Amino acid sequence: MATRTRGSEPSAGEAERVLDLLNSLGSTTFRQLLWQKASELDLTYAQSQVLFYVAEHPGCHMGDVAKAFGVTLPAVTHIVDRLEQKEFVVRGDHPADRRIYVLDLTRPGKALVEELHSIRLRSMEGVLARMSVNDRRRVVGGLEALVDAAASESDGTARPVRSRRAK
Numbered sequence: 580m581a582t583r584t585r586g587s588e589p590s591a592g593e594a595e596r597v598l599d600l601l602n603s604l605g606s607t608t609f610r611q612l613l614w615q616k617a618s619e620l621d622l623t624y625a626q627s628q629v630l631f632y633v634a635e636h637p638g639c640h641m642g643d644v645a646k647a648f649g650v651t652l653p654a655v656t657h658i659v660d661r662l663e664q665k666e667f668v669v670r671g672d673h674p675a676d677r678r679i680y681v682l683d684l685t686r687p688g689k690a691l692v693e694e695l696h697s698i699r700l701r702s703m704e705g706v707l708a709r710m711s712v713n714d715r716r717r718v719v720g721g722l723e724a725l726v727d728a729a730a731s732e733s734d735g736t737a738r739p740v741r742s743r744r745a746k
Contacts, residue, residue, distance in 0.1 A: 597725075607706075616698060620665070620691070627695065629658050630667060630684065634692040638681045640673070667691060 617627050625648075632644055645655040659682065662668035667688035673679035684692065707715055 616695060622665075622691075623658075623661075625658050626662055629655070629662060630688060630692050631695075633668060633682045633684055634689065637683050641670075641680050641682060644682065662688070 614624065614627075617624075622630075628648065629644055632647055633639060636643065641655050641659060642652060644659075645652045648655075659668060659670060663670060666685055669683050669685050670680045671683065673681050710718070
C-alpha cells in the first residue's frame with residue numbers, strides 16, 4: 580500500500596477483520612489436504628513448519644529455527660528429535676563450534692517437503708483460478724504490503740510501506 584497519511588490510522592475493526600480472514604484462509608480445504616497428508620505420517624504442524632524452514636535454509640543452526648518461530652531451543656530440540664527419529668532431518672556438527680548443531684534434510688525429508696509443497700501449490704492454483712486477474716493482482720499487492728508492514732514492525736524501523744507492483 581502507499582504510505583500512510585494523517586488520519587488514516589487503522590481501526591480495531593479492520594485489524595479484527597484481517598485476523599478473521601487470515602484464520603479463514605488457514606482452515607480452507609487446501610490446508611486440510613496438506614495436513615491430511617502430514618497426519619498420515621504422524622507429522623505435527625510444528626514439525627512440518629520446521630521441515631519447510633530447513634528446506635529453505637539448509638545447514639541452519641537449531642538456534643536459527645528457534646528464533647524464526649519465536650520458541651525456545653528446548654522446544655526446537657524436541658521437534659528435531661522427532662524429525663530425526665522419522666529420518667526426515669539429520670543433525671550435524673558445526674565445523675567451527677562443537678556446541679552448535681546444523682540441520683539438513685535427508686533424502687526422504689526432501690521428498691516429503693517437495694510433496695507437501697506440491698499439494699499447497701496445486702491447491703492455491705485452484706483457488707486463484709476461481710478469481711479474476713484483477714482480484715489476483717489486488718490480493719498479491721495487499722499481501723505484499725501486509726508482509727512489508729509486519730516486517731517493518733518486527734524489525735523496529737516502523738517505516739512507511741511502499742506499494743509493490745505485481746509481477
